Amino acid sequence: MPLPPLATAADLAVLLGRTFTPAQEAQAQALLDQASSVIRGYLRQDITRATTTATFTMRRPDPLRSCAGVVTLPQRPVEEVITVAVNGMATSGWWLDGTDLLVRAWTWDHPPAAHHPPRVTVTYTHGWDPVPGDIAAIAIQAANRVLVNPTQVRSETVGGEAVTYLVPTTGEALGVLLSRTEMRVLDRYRRTAGTVRVRPA
Known part of the structure; x- marks a missing residue:
């Protein structure tokens, strides 16, 4: 059985302060599903109860x-x-x-x-019920990056026109992936060599 997403389109809509159309809601949920898979893969944990x-x-x-x-x-x-x-x-x-x-x-x-x-x-x-807030927040952030900026724009000038790409100067592409800062936050939950760092109070 597929694991449930770590956050929902409704959670993302609240964060953005907007109401999604059906098509936007489907896109948002698809991105959240992808972000949930990326986070689970990094943590090597199912996370949800x-x-x-x-x-x-x-x-x-x-x-x-x-x-x-x-x-x-x-x-x-x-x-x-x-x-x-x-x-x-x-x-x-x-x-x-x-x-x-x-x-x-x-x-x-x-x-x-x-x-x-x-x-x-x-x-x-x-697992956890509910999902820890920092894990859910990172799933929402990762999905939101693609939702609001699918081309990952960062500053550059082409033919006199300025364009901005979201890819950092380090060359680290984001999208429905995790940034280094997000990984550091998630590391407290990560299972490595058969262990996990901490359990939230």
Whole structure:
């Protein structure tokens, strides 16, 4: 199922203080859909609240963790873990440590079976409802750049006529893409190497 946009055409219309025609509303929503996809790709997160069933390879814990195995749930924040099964066997012997799901007890087989780590299937609810305001604002900004200035105009003089392009002097084209400033704002939510920076209060 497609993920919902991070902002709506109605949100953009309020920002601009205008009423869209049906054609303008459709264009605005299409741009917001694109901006939402770009943001999700950068963050590696679904962002919006959802329930997912996914299967992970269990890894051995570090010696300081008194458990049999660990999986890291990639979608954040984790709101609720609904079910857990190890190699197809349902278990209630688990607990959460941040975004790590720790399996209380499991016998790791000897070789050659040991070369095939257990598979853990988890159904869990994750994401934000509502979408954090700064993420929604960036989706609106990215879409609005194209809506109000589809040719990305920046100053230049051609044949005595002055034209202005929105492309910065650094050569960084914007459009339905993210600026460096927007990326810095989003970095607090970004998942890198299996982690995410922070969870809003």
